[in-house]
Structure formats: structure tokens, C-alpha cells
Amino acid sequence: MLKVTLRNLLARKVRLVLSGLAIVIGVAFVAGSFIFTDTLRATFDGIVKGTTADVQVCPKGACSFDSVADTRTIPASVVRQLGRLPGAAAAHGNDQVQGVYVIGPDGKVVGGGGAPGLAFSFTPTKAITGNRILTLAAGRLPHGVHQIALDQQTVDKSGYRIGDTVHLQTPGTPPMMTARLTGIVTFGEGNSLAGATLTMWDRPAIQQLFFHGRDVFTEVGLTTKPGVSQVELRDQARRVLPTGVTARAGDAVAAQNQKEIGKILGFLNTFLLVFAAIALVVGIFLIINTFSILVAQRSRELALLRAMGASRRQVNRSVLLEALAVGFIGSTIGLGAGYLLAIALKGLFGLIGLDVSGTTMPVHVRTVVVSYVVGILVTLVAAYLPARRASRVAPVEAMRDDVTLGESGMGRRLVVGGVLIALGIAAIVAGWIGSGSGGLTGIGLGALAVLVGVSLLSPVVGRPVVAVLGALYRSLYGTVGQLATANSLRNPRRTAATASALMIGLTLVSTMAIFGQSTKASTEQAIRQTVTAPLIVSSKTQSPFSPAIAASIRSLPGVKTVAELRIASGKVDGNDATIGAADVGQLARTLNVRMAVGALSAAATHTILVDAGTAKANHLRVGERVPLRLQGGTQTVVVAGTFATNSMPMPYLVSLQTLQAGGLKPMDAYLFVSKAPKADIDTVTAEIQKTVADLPTISLQTQQQFIDAQSKQIDQFLYMIYGLLALAIVIAILGIVNTLALSIIERTREIGLLRAVGLSRAQLRRMVRLESVVIAVLGAVLGVAMGIVFGSAMVRALADQGLNVLSIPWIQLVVFVVAAAVIGVLAAVLPARRAAKLDVLQAIATE
Amino acid sequence: MSNISAAVTADRLPAEGRRVAARAADLRKTYGRGDTVVAALDGVSIEFAAGRFTAVMGASGSGKSTLMHCMAALDKPTSGEVYLGDVELSTLGDKELTRIRRDKVGFVFQAFNLVPTLTAQENIELPLSLAGRKPDPDWFDTVVDVTGLRDRLSHRPSELSGGQQQRVACARALLSQPDVVFADEPTGNLDSTSGAEVLSFLRDTVDSHGQTVVMVTHDPVAAAYTDRVVFLADGLVVDELHQPSAELVLEQLKRLTAAAGGSAAATGTMATGSEAGA
Incomplete structure (x- = not known):
């Protein structure tokens, strides 16, 4: 066998x-x-x-892999104390600054700005691997505020050489700095930095630039003496550390960070x-x-x-x-x-x-x-x-x-498929009515059930589609069209299975298209309804920027208000939350925040405002006291009011003081700029433009430009999803090729007969092509139809989360169907050629 | 293309009182190469007169099917010429051959004669509809009535008996009023009653409508319906009979089989003798 x-x-x-x-x-x-x-x-x-x-010594919560710039520091006296510990071979203070970007000679951020830009004071600390964290590979160590060293990869990418003047964008004041490159540093064992850039000053320089000249550190690294374990040294360190500062064993820190990264990966x-x-x-x-x-x-x-x-x-x-x-x-x-x-x-x-x-x-x-x-x-x-x-x-x-x-009977399929579709629709309807994340799960499961059900039933469900196409074919292509339609119906299961493959791909693509379009429409509506300021300053790299920028814009003539919006991630009442922080007085002059309950001015010390939808989903009531956890610690805040869904970019709003009390350094994410009534908008725009011109990561946009930029981001995300779904569609196309090729082989004799009674090669090729288009369009129409249902249900379920505009991109959906027809034509190229080459005599060679 | 249509519409040459509907000159068809070369047709010259019913007979491998395929524009000969009316087929490309098959030739095969997805009527009209033409309604009615398919027109092949299917195939072959109808063992898959129906029908179209029919068959009874029987052996025309009866045909076949068992020279002699008789 x-x-x-x-x-x-x-x-x-x-x-x-x-x-x-x-x-x-x-x-x-x-x-x-x-x-x-x-x-x-x-x-x-x-x-x-x-x-x-x-052993790693840090302010509590500030030493994890995803922590952001912290206000808290460790004084130099602590470092000296740690150095005297019996188990410590060395204690080195380090100053780390986030958001320091190297600007290449071309004026652009080196590495594109997607990865973090970090600055350090050069430190001789050894890592748990036993090697030094930083090693000077070429040149000299920098000295003073006008000298820096860069990591090897950044130097390679930027093209800077030792002795060149390097431009930097920093969270300090002023944001733009220049310094001479004196040395090149390698990192760890020459490993990749995952695209991050490292800039190194000497300790006094970095403290002068970013720590108001105080001799303080963001972290301290301890090296164990031979024979002393990490845990022993950690315990020794803990006994001498001031409150709010903690010591952790290097292996434990590494393990936890690896775990966090592992989660993201x-x-x-x-x-x-x-x-x-x-x-x-x-x-x-x-x-x-x-x-x-x-x-x-x-x-x-x-x-x-x-x-x-x-x-x-x-x-x-x-x-x-x-x-x-x-x-x-x-x-x-x-x-x-x-x-x-x-x-x-x-x-x-x-x-x-x-x-x-x-x-x-x-x-x-x-x-x-x-x-x-x-x-x-x-x-x-x-x-x-x-x-x-x-x-x-x-x-x-x-x-x-x-x-x-x-082909075995359709009986069982009809029953199973019908039941699945009925259950699925019920789940979708329930999710539609229920909304919220539970609703989304219902819709997801319902969609899956409907998808499977329709796959099973597509020989039946697809009939109207084939009938319409058949009528069209007959009037356009006469007998050849009729034959093609009839052929596609001959093995309904096979046609259905082939079409189903494409259907799945197109269901997902259409769902995403509707989701994307609705997100764009909702975002646009939200921005138009909320943002009253004509100009918006934001970061191209999604990383926060120095408040010095807001200060300098505020001082320009014609500028009335500059509202700073800061963003932090933390936990509210135990739920992961993106939290916005602003001076509500300024915010009210640039944003039209429509309150559902309470007043915007209620966002003061120890209070928090919540998006109405989020409050409902997370069961937060006005007047309730909830824990707000930020990097530097947990505070108790009162829910002082709710704002209407989509009337704020973030689901939570606190005061700037609350954010700072949470240990976070003041860094702005968005600036909303309004002008004085008599000022000319073009003049004001030009003035601001001049201020931010030399800051490559900062962009100044009008409201429309801001909306367009948001749409573009959503589009990019959609394209990525389409790209990933393309592979499934490629397989579906292979399926069509396969089915056509096989049915041609099966029908060799019939094709011979048709050729014998006068079907020309061109007509034969057309017949195969039309059959292919039937399969492709059937899959596409079913897929798009389901995509419309699933996408609409999904958007509806997410209405509370700000997706309150349902927008269906009809033209795009029609394009999908047309594209499927084109795919059908392309898939038929080889099978049709093969059919045309078949020997006419096969039909009659019965011997 | 235009020169073909011109040639097709031109008057055919009269030959011995009758027009020649199709003829072959020194037709050869070989398969394989080198040592394994097999000659299916080894120089066949033959004429099929218009308005006559001709049977082609011979043992398996005698070349009768190959001859029909070459005559009917289904296959290309290795050398020699084939004329359908005045059109010489060997120089034509696939497009022209397709047109010839559609317009000038009708086919009836032994099996798998109909497209299963089409109704009887659609099958009958298939060659015309492929050409984008409508059938002449009077002629359509005549054909349908003669074949007795009036109440079966909307049925699909799977709902028809073997005899009915074959009559649909005959109706299809006749509807375009082709120069020649080629039938390849049309009764091979039928019981004797259905077979007789189909044969009488073919006979009738020759007699009442002047249709030319060429039929390949094994069956002496079927051959008896024809005007003339041509015998093939080893790729050559070896004999022929006019106004045959089943007995005569059977006798002739026996002699041929015996001759094939004897010497090659005997075949040659007999062939010469028979041709002289014709």
C-alpha cells in the first residue's frame, strides 16, 4: 500500500x-x-x-522596563553610603534622561524616532553578565555640556564622525542643543539596542542640563564583592536606603523585565x-x-x-x-x-x-x-x-x-449550518443591544458561528448571487455564459468550499474596512466637536516633549492660550488606564469638553474626571473614591464628574499637580493653541512654526491637518492588517486555480465535445474565466455582506468607547468585489490555457 | 477568414453526377517516432458523395476512426489533403477549423454526446448558439418532429433514455444543415430497437433532405442502412460495397478477417479486385 x-x-x-x-x-x-x-x-x-x-537601586516603581521620566531622584550622599556597604565592590550613580533624540546631518531624527532616545551619564558599572554596561570603543569620554559620546549603531546610522557637531532634541531647556562628538561607546556585548539611541554626557554636565545642577541620580548600580550574593548586598542596601527608594537584586530585576517584555512580545x-x-x-x-x-x-x-x-x-x-x-x-x-x-x-x-x-x-x-x-x-x-x-x-x-x-446530501449541512447561523445572529443581536466588551465577545463568537454556518450553507446561500451573475452572463456572453454558470453549479460543494476560502478573507477585510472608516469618522467628529483651538502641536514620534516648548509658544505675540495635555498610563480602581492631565482653566479655553455630570473645573487636587462610557463600563460612580496608581505611587482620588463620550481625547482627566504627585516628570503630549481675537491666524501660525522649526520631532498642525494625520495613522494600521490578510487571500486564489484545474480535468470529454461542435478556443477560455469569476464574486459578495454585518455590530458595540459614528465605506466595498472579479480572471489564466490546449479528440476517443 | 467563406459558398464541383461533399487525397497519419512509428492511415484516398449515406467499416485499429477524425476537422493528418466541399483543411488554423466544425460539419458520437448542464433544446441549438446565430424555426420544427423530441425539449440529458439522447445528438448535428454529418458508432451504446430508430432517422434525412452522412460502425446491421460501405484495413481502403445488405457486409468482413490472417499480398490482391468491381 x-x-x-x-x-x-x-x-x-x-x-x-x-x-x-x-x-x-x-x-x-x-x-x-x-x-x-x-x-x-x-x-x-x-x-x-x-x-x-x-543590585539596582531606584525610586520605587521607576526602574522597570516601561517606566517613564520620573521626578524622583537619589541624592549623591546615598551613593557614597552604598559604596561603603561591606558587600559592595562598587556603587555608581547614573542619570538617565528619556526623550533625547540625535538629529542626523539630514535634519531628521536618527532611527526614525520610533525607538526610545536615551541619555546617560557615562558609568563604569558592571552588569550581571560581569561585563561593563558601557565601554568606550573610540575617541575620548565627553567632558562638559558641549561634549557627548554616542553609541556605535547611532554613529553608523547617522554618519557622524568624532569631532563633528551633533544636534540633539531634548526634554530640557532649551530643547535644541548642540555638542561635539568626542567618543563612541559600545553597549553590553555589542548587542543591538533595538533601534534606541544612546547619548552620553559626563555626570556634572547631565546634572546641569536636566537636574537643575543638583548632584542627584535616577538610579544607582551596585557591584557585589566576590563571595557576596546579590540578595545579601540587596538586604544590606535596603537597611541604609531612605524611604521611597528601593534596592533589588539584578537577577530579579532582569527576570521581571524579561517577563514584561515577554508579555508584549x-x-x-x-x-x-x-x-x-x-x-x-x-x-x-x-x-x-x-x-x-x-x-x-x-x-x-x-x-x-x-x-x-x-x-x-x-x-x-x-x-x-x-x-x-x-x-x-x-x-x-x-x-x-x-x-x-x-x-x-x-x-x-x-x-x-x-x-x-x-x-x-x-x-x-x-x-x-x-x-x-x-x-x-x-x-x-x-x-x-x-x-x-x-x-x-x-x-x-x-x-x-x-x-x-x-456528493452526499445537503441535509445535515442545512441543519448544522442553519442552527449555527441562527445562534450566531442571536449572539450578534445580543451583543449589539448589550454593547460594551461583553457585547464585543458576543459579536465575535456570533460572527464565527455565522461564518462557519454560511460556509456550510454557501451552496444554498450563494444561489441568488450565482443566479444574478448567471442572468448577466447569459445576456452578455450567451451560451458560453450559460455554460460557465451551469459549470459553477455542478459541484455546489466544491464551488462553495472554494468561494468560502475567499469569503473568509473578504469578511475580515470588509470588517476591518468598516471598523477603520468608522474610527476615522468618529475621530474626525470628536476632534471637530471638541477642539476649539485652531492649532495643535504634537510629537511625530509619539514621545512627550519638553514643557519649554509650551512656554516659548505662550510668549509669542498673538497667542492667547497654550493648553498642555500630558498623558500617563496607570491604573484607576485597578483597571489599566490612559490618563490625561491638564490645567483645566487653559483646557476649557481650547477644548469644548462637554460634561455629563459635574463641571470641568472639578478636576483639581485629589479628583479625577472620567469619560461617561468608561465610567459605565468600569462601574465608576460620581463621588466614589478610587485608587489612582501612577509610577511613583498610589493616591486616592474622588470621581468628581463625567464628560460626554468623545469630548476628551483621554478617558480620564486629572490636574497637572496630581500627575506630578504621581512621580511623573512634566512632559507634554499635545499643545492646543488659541490666538488672540485680533491676531491674524497666518501670522501666529508662522510665528509658532518658526519656534518649532528646528525641532524635528515636533509638528504644528491646523485642525484639519491634525484630523488628516490621525486618519493616516488609522490607514497605516489598516494597510498592515490588509497586508497580513493578503496571505489568506493568496491561498484562496490558489484554491480557485486548483478547483478550476481539477474541474477541467474532470470535464475533459465534455470540453472535447464542446470543441467538436464548434466552441472556439477563445470561447473555451472565456468559459473557464467566467466560471472563475462566479466563484470569486460569490466569495466576495458573501464575504462583504458578512463584513458589513460584523463590522457594523462591532462598531456599535464599541460606541461607548468612542466609536460613535458608523461609517461604511461603500465604494471601497464595491472595489473589493470588483477586485475579486479581477482575481477570478487572473486565477483562470493558467487553467484556461490548459483547457484550451486539451485534445479535442478526447471526447470521442472512447476506446 | 474571408477567403474561406468565399470558398465555402462557391459551387462544388460535380463528380459523376453527384457533388463531392468531402474527400481525402493520399491521407497519412502516423503516431510515434523512430522504431515505434505506427501508421494509422497509410495513404487513403476517398470521396464521399453528397446526399449519400456511407458507412466506414474495419477491425479495431484499421484506421476508420482516424479517417473520420481527419475528415471532420477534429484531427490533423500527417500528410495528404482533406477537402470539405472546396475547403482544404490541412492549411487551416484552429480558429478556422472551429468554424468549419461549427458550420459545415455535424457530429454524432457513440457516447457522451450531450452537455449534461443543458436541456435537450439547448443541446440541439448549441453549435448555432456558439456561433451566435438563431436556428431557422421551420427547420428546427422539422428536425424536432422527425426525431420525435417535441415533448422532451426541456429535459436534461440525465432525464432522457439512451436512444433519446442519441436522437438529440442527431438533431443537433442536423440543425445547422451541415455539409456532412459524421457519426462515430452512433448505435454502439444502444439496444437494438433504439439503434434501429436512430438509423432509420439518419436514413430518412439522407432520403428526404439530401443530407450527406458518413458513419463509422462495427455493426453489419447498421451498415445495411447505408448506400455504400467502405472497408479499411491497416490504414488503407481495401474494399467497398454498394447497396449493402447485412449478409453481404458480414460476408465481406469475414473475408477481410480471413485475409488479415493470411498474407499481406492477399489483402493487396483483394483490394485491387474489389476496386475494379466498383
Whole structure:
């Protein structure tokens, strides 16, 4: 039996290549996701281990991987005290500043600004790896405020050389600085910095620039004496530290940071794997079709094997064995392709600043195992039903002339599909009415049920679509159109399975299109209703900037109000929260914050204002006292009021003082600028433009430009999703090619007959093309229709979260259907050519 | 294209009182290469007179099917010429051949004669509708009535008996009023009653409408419906009979089989003898 299986594999190369390709793409996606996130993990592990000292001393909460600029510092006296500890070989204070960007000679931020820009005082501290954190690789260490050292990668990328004058944008005053490059520093073991840039001053200089000249540090690194453990030194340090400052063992800090990073990378990995799963599900349709047809074509041969004594199990196993081989080969190639995909992802992420080019890409055993398990399992599952059908071939059928494996009845499908659709719709309706995150889950599950149900029922559900197309074809293309329509209906299941593959892709694409369009519309509406200031200053890099910028704009003639909006992440009543902070007096003059309960002025000390929708979702009542946790500690605040959904960019609002009390350094995210009544807007704009012109990360936008920039960001996100879904659509296209090729082989004699009675080659090609378009458009129409339902339901469920405008991009959806028709035409190119080459004589060669 | 249409519409040459609907000159068709070369047709020259019913007979591998395929613009000969009316086929490309098949030739095959997704009427009209033409309603009615398919027109092939299917195929072949109808074992898959129906019908179209029919068959009874039987052996025309009866045909076939069992020279002699008789 094994020999028979292998022979069959070789004899049907093309078929198997197509279904194998589906596995290759799916597995490549899986392997690529793992390899890429492992690469990121390796990079960040290197950074974490290379920067953590044996014992790390920090203000509480300020030393984790994601902490932002903190107001709290450690005085130099503490460092001296720590140095005298019996277990300490060395204690070095370090000053770290965030938001220091190196401006390249081209005037742009080096590294694109996506990754952090950090500044340090140069420190000889050793990391837990035993190596020094920073090593001077070339030149001299900097001295004074006008000299800096940079890390090797930043120097390589910017093209600066030792002796050059480097421009910097900083959170200090003034924001723009220049300094001479005196040295180049390597970091850790020469590992990648993941795109971050490091700028180094000497200690007095950084303290003068960013710490008002005080001899204080943001952190202290301790090195253990030989024989002293990290924990022993940590305990010694804790006994002498002032309150609010803590010491932690380096290994523990590293482990926690790795865990935090692991979580983020886990999200990224899951995100990518979701798309891999979609691709694989679509691939399953393709494989089911391929194996069904392979079995159908071979039914006579299988019957012969049965007649000669092969058992059902043997027949079944021979088909599954074939699937196993396809799965194995597909997974192997997929693994290789996954490596290439990871390289591509690395390049892609490098473009947005996450540069991990210094790290070798690890292929862990887990990646290999998962790839093979997924690839083989998916193939076997998909081949199982066809294999079972194969084993049911009766031996007597070997003697018959025409053997076809009948399509089993639609009965059970109708029931299962109908029930699924009914349940799904019920869940969606419930979610629609219920709204909130529970509603979203309901809609998600409902959408899944409907999707599966429609896949099962698509032979029935798709009938009106095919009927419309059929009528159109008949009037446009006459008999050829009629034949094409009839052919597409001949194996309703096969057509449906093929169309379903495309349907899944287009459902997701349309859902995202509606989601994106609604987000854009909601954002635009929110900005138009809320922002009364004509001008908005923001950061191109999404990183906060120095309040000195607000101060300098405020002093310009014609400027009336500059409202600073700061953003922090923390926890409100235990829920993760993005918290805005502003001077409400200034804010009221630039934003029209519509209050639902209470007054805007209530945002003072120890109070918090909450978005009405968020308050409802998180069960926050006005007057309630809730804990507000920020980096520097937890405060108790009173919910003093709620504002109407979408009338503030952030779901929570506190005063500037509250934020600062939370340990956060004053750094602005947005400035809303209004002009004096008599001032000319163009003059004011030009004045501000002049002020921010030399700050490459800062942009000044009118309201419309701001809206456009937001839309562009949403579009970029959508394009990324479309790009990831494209792989599933490619598989669906392969499915169409496959189905067409197979039905042409099945209908060889009929095609010969048609050719004999006068069907020209051009007409034959057109017939195949039209059939292909039927399949593609069927999938697209069903997909877009479901996308409209799912997308609308999803937007509706998120209305409380600010998605209050439902906007359906009709033109775009029509474009999707038209694009599907074009895809149909393209998918038919090869099968049509093959059909046209068929020998006319086959029809009559009955001998 | 235009020169073909011109040629097609031109008057055909009269030959011995009857026009020639189709003819082949020194037709050869070989398969394979080098040592394995097989000649399916080894220099066949033959004429099919218009308005006559001709049977082509011979053992399996005698070349009768290949001859029909080449005559009917389905296959290209290795060398030699084929004329349908005045049109010489060997120089034509696929487009022109498709047109010839659609307009000038009708086909009836042994099996798989109809497109399963079309109704009987649509199948009958298929060659015309592919050409984008409407059938002449009077002729359509005549054909449908003669074939007795009036109440079966909206049925699909799967709902028709074998005999009915074959009559649909005949109706299709006749509807475009082709120069020649080629039938390849049209009764091979039918029981004797249905077979007789189909054959009488073909006979009738020749007699009442002057249709030219060429039929490949194994069956002496079927051959007896024709005006003339041509015998092929080893890719050559070896004999022919006029106004045949089943007995005569059977006798002739037996002699041929016996001759094939004897020497090649005997075949040659017999062929010469028979042709002299014609």
C-alpha cells in the first residue's frame, strides 16, 4: 500500500503542489512569527542583561522596563553610603534622561524616532553578565555640556564622525542643543539596542542640563564583592536606603523585565499567529477540495484495490498517508519560508525604528516542532473526510464505466449550518443591544458561528448571487455564459468550499474596512466637536516633549492660550488606564469638553474626571473614591464628574499637580493653541512654526491637518492588517486555480465535445474565466455582506468607547468585489490555457 | 477568414453526377517516432458523395476512426489533403477549423454526446448558439418532429433514455444543415430497437433532405442502412460495397478477417479486385 501511496504522490504533482503551497504559506506564517518574536526576545534579553547591575537601586516603581521620566531622584550622599556597604565592590550613580533624540546631518531624527532616545551619564558599572554596561570603543569620554559620546549603531546610522557637531532634541531647556562628538561607546556585548539611541554626557554636565545642577541620580548600580550574593548586598542596601527608594537584586530585576517584555512580545506573537491561523483555515478548504477531487478521480483505482482485497482501513490509510507526506513536505518548506518571512518582518520593523539587525535569528526546537505539528495536523484533518469517503468506495465500482463519488446530501449541512447561523445572529443581536466588551465577545463568537454556518450553507446561500451573475452572463456572453454558470453549479460543494476560502478573507477585510472608516469618522467628529483651538502641536514620534516648548509658544505675540495635555498610563480602581492631565482653566479655553455630570473645573487636587462610557463600563460612580496608581505611587482620588463620550481625547482627566504627585516628570503630549481675537491666524501660525522649526520631532498642525494625520495613522494600521490578510487571500486564489484545474480535468470529454461542435478556443477560455469569476464574486459578495454585518455590530458595540459614528465605506466595498472579479480572471489564466490546449479528440476517443 | 467563406459558398464541383461533399487525397497519419512509428492511415484516398449515406467499416485499429477524425476537422493528418466541399483543411488554423466544425460539419458520437448542464433544446441549438446565430424555426420544427423530441425539449440529458439522447445528438448535428454529418458508432451504446430508430432517422434525412452522412460502425446491421460501405484495413481502403445488405457486409468482413490472417499480398490482391468491381 505504501508503494501505491508514493506512486500516487508523484503522479499528481501539480495538485499536491497547490495544496502543499497552502501549507507552506500557513506554516511559514507560524514559523516566521515565532522566529521573529524570538529574535526580538533575544535582542531585549541582551539589552536587559547587559544593563542590569548586580543590585539596582531606584525610586520605587521607576526602574522597570516601561517606566517613564520620573521626578524622583537619589541624592549623591546615598551613593557614597552604598559604596561603603561591606558587600559592595562598587556603587555608581547614573542619570538617565528619556526623550533625547540625535538629529542626523539630514535634519531628521536618527532611527526614525520610533525607538526610545536615551541619555546617560557615562558609568563604569558592571552588569550581571560581569561585563561593563558601557565601554568606550573610540575617541575620548565627553567632558562638559558641549561634549557627548554616542553609541556605535547611532554613529553608523547617522554618519557622524568624532569631532563633528551633533544636534540633539531634548526634554530640557532649551530643547535644541548642540555638542561635539568626542567618543563612541559600545553597549553590553555589542548587542543591538533595538533601534534606541544612546547619548552620553559626563555626570556634572547631565546634572546641569536636566537636574537643575543638583548632584542627584535616577538610579544607582551596585557591584557585589566576590563571595557576596546579590540578595545579601540587596538586604544590606535596603537597611541604609531612605524611604521611597528601593534596592533589588539584578537577577530579579532582569527576570521581571524579561517577563514584561515577554508579555508584549507575546501579544505581538499572538497577533501574528491569528493571521497565520486565518491562513491555515483558508488552507484547509483548499486541501479538502484537493483531496476530495483526488479521491474522486482515483475512485476506480481505489475500487480495484478494494476488489483485490485491500481493506477499508488500508484505503483510508493510503489517502491519509498521502496527506501526511504533503503535510511533512509543506511544513519543511514552510519552515524555510518562515525564516525568510522573519527576515522580511525584521526589515519591516526596522523601518519603524525597531532595529534588531545586530541579533542572529534563533530557530528554537519549539518553532520547528510547532511548525511540523501544525502543518501535518492541518493537512490530516483536512484530508480526513475525503479519506473516509474514499474508503467507502465499493469494490464493484471498479467494474463500472463511470465512477463518481456522489456528493452526499445537503441535509445535515442545512441543519448544522442553519442552527449555527441562527445562534450566531442571536449572539450578534445580543451583543449589539448589550454593547460594551461583553457585547464585543458576543459579536465575535456570533460572527464565527455565522461564518462557519454560511460556509456550510454557501451552496444554498450563494444561489441568488450565482443566479444574478448567471442572468448577466447569459445576456452578455450567451451560451458560453450559460455554460460557465451551469459549470459553477455542478459541484455546489466544491464551488462553495472554494468561494468560502475567499469569503473568509473578504469578511475580515470588509470588517476591518468598516471598523477603520468608522474610527476615522468618529475621530474626525470628536476632534471637530471638541477642539476649539485652531492649532495643535504634537510629537511625530509619539514621545512627550519638553514643557519649554509650551512656554516659548505662550510668549509669542498673538497667542492667547497654550493648553498642555500630558498623558500617563496607570491604573484607576485597578483597571489599566490612559490618563490625561491638564490645567483645566487653559483646557476649557481650547477644548469644548462637554460634561455629563459635574463641571470641568472639578478636576483639581485629589479628583479625577472620567469619560461617561468608561465610567459605565468600569462601574465608576460620581463621588466614589478610587485608587489612582501612577509610577511613583498610589493616591486616592474622588470621581468628581463625567464628560460626554468623545469630548476628551483621554478617558480620564486629572490636574497637572496630581500627575506630578504621581512621580511623573512634566512632559507634554499635545499643545492646543488659541490666538488672540485680533491676531491674524497666518501670522501666529508662522510665528509658532518658526519656534518649532528646528525641532524635528515636533509638528504644528491646523485642525484639519491634525484630523488628516490621525486618519493616516488609522490607514497605516489598516494597510498592515490588509497586508497580513493578503496571505489568506493568496491561498484562496490558489484554491480557485486548483478547483478550476481539477474541474477541467474532470470535464475533459465534455470540453472535447464542446470543441467538436464548434466552441472556439477563445470561447473555451472565456468559459473557464467566467466560471472563475462566479466563484470569486460569490466569495466576495458573501464575504462583504458578512463584513458589513460584523463590522457594523462591532462598531456599535464599541460606541461607548468612542466609536460613535458608523461609517461604511461603500465604494471601497464595491472595489473589493470588483477586485475579486479581477482575481477570478487572473486565477483562470493558467487553467484556461490548459483547457484550451486539451485534445479535442478526447471526447470521442472512447476506446 | 474571408477567403474561406468565399470558398465555402462557391459551387462544388460535380463528380459523376453527384457533388463531392468531402474527400481525402493520399491521407497519412502516423503516431510515434523512430522504431515505434505506427501508421494509422497509410495513404487513403476517398470521396464521399453528397446526399449519400456511407458507412466506414474495419477491425479495431484499421484506421476508420482516424479517417473520420481527419475528415471532420477534429484531427490533423500527417500528410495528404482533406477537402470539405472546396475547403482544404490541412492549411487551416484552429480558429478556422472551429468554424468549419461549427458550420459545415455535424457530429454524432457513440457516447457522451450531450452537455449534461443543458436541456435537450439547448443541446440541439448549441453549435448555432456558439456561433451566435438563431436556428431557422421551420427547420428546427422539422428536425424536432422527425426525431420525435417535441415533448422532451426541456429535459436534461440525465432525464432522457439512451436512444433519446442519441436522437438529440442527431438533431443537433442536423440543425445547422451541415455539409456532412459524421457519426462515430452512433448505435454502439444502444439496444437494438433504439439503434434501429436512430438509423432509420439518419436514413430518412439522407432520403428526404439530401443530407450527406458518413458513419463509422462495427455493426453489419447498421451498415445495411447505408448506400455504400467502405472497408479499411491497416490504414488503407481495401474494399467497398454498394447497396449493402447485412449478409453481404458480414460476408465481406469475414473475408477481410480471413485475409488479415493470411498474407499481406492477399489483402493487396483483394483490394485491387474489389476496386475494379466498383
